[in-house]
Amino acid sequence: MRTQSPVSSCVFSPDGRFFAAAWKNQVAFWDTDSCSVLNVCADYPGDVISIKFSPDxxxxxxxxxxxxxxxxxxxxxxxxTLLETDFDKNILDADFDGDYSVLIPSGGKNLNSYFLLRFTSQVIQKKLGGHNGTVFRIETAKQSEKPVAVSTSLDGQALVWDLSSYSLINEFHCNVENALPAVISPDGTK
Structure with a gap:
């Protein structure tokens, strides 16, 4: 499969069975065993910025x-599920913090966890805290015994979160001049 547009995001599923890539308002899915395209989902309500698989x-x-x-x-x-936030909230990334809950930087800075009520547009919200600058990357440890996430803002602030208690574990600063966010190991230990 070829596209004339640049790929905006790509990701493997945690179990390694799928690969997904996004461009413009489309996402394509591949089976990693057969390397065949399973489906191309088009007509998303906007250009796709980021894609992430749930832990399962x-x-x-x-x-x-x-x-x-x-x-x-x-x-x-x-x-x-379709969740619409305010257009001016500057959401650049989000990630699952469980199989059915999602971490979203609302307002671009304050991290919130939303539990999605499946097949509806209703959510239950839990506020975590905030960054000084706009969050551009959120990553969770998908294979961790203790659920952990790291969020990175454009000013270089990186926050490490315990997702079982929704509390801040650590804060550090990283160099984001080259748009390199803080990352966390799949098991959440590093």
């Missing part, structure tokens, strides 16, 4: 420009 590899979180987040089921490649 059953759902894909799609962050679109304009503050729109979509959760797709991998079983049938259908949109199961």
């Amino acid at each position: 590899s059953q759902n894909l979180l799609v962050v679109c420009d304009g503050g729109i987040l979509c959760v797709d089921s991998i079983d049938n490649f259908e949109l199961s």
Whole structure:
């Protein structure tokens, strides 16, 4: 499969069965065993900025420009949940913090966890805290015994979160001049 547009995001599923790539308002899914395209989902409500698989590899979180987040089921490649935030909130990334809950920087700076009520647009919200600058990367440890996440803002502030208690574990600063965010190991230990 070829596209004339640059790829904006790509990711492997935690179980290694799927690969997904996004460009413009489309996401394509591949089976990693057969290297065949399973589906191309088009017509997202905006250009896709970021894509992330859930820890169980059953759902894909799609962050679109304009503050729109979509959760797709991998079983049938259908949109199961659409969450619209305010257009001016500058959401650049989000990630699952469980199989059905999502970490979103609301207002661009304050990190919140949203538990998605499947097949509805309703959510339950839990506030974590905030950054000084706009969050551009959120990453969770998908294979960790203790759920951990790291969020990085454009000013270089990186916050490490304990997602079982929604408390801050550590804060450090990183060089974001080259747009390199802080990352966390899959098991959450480093």
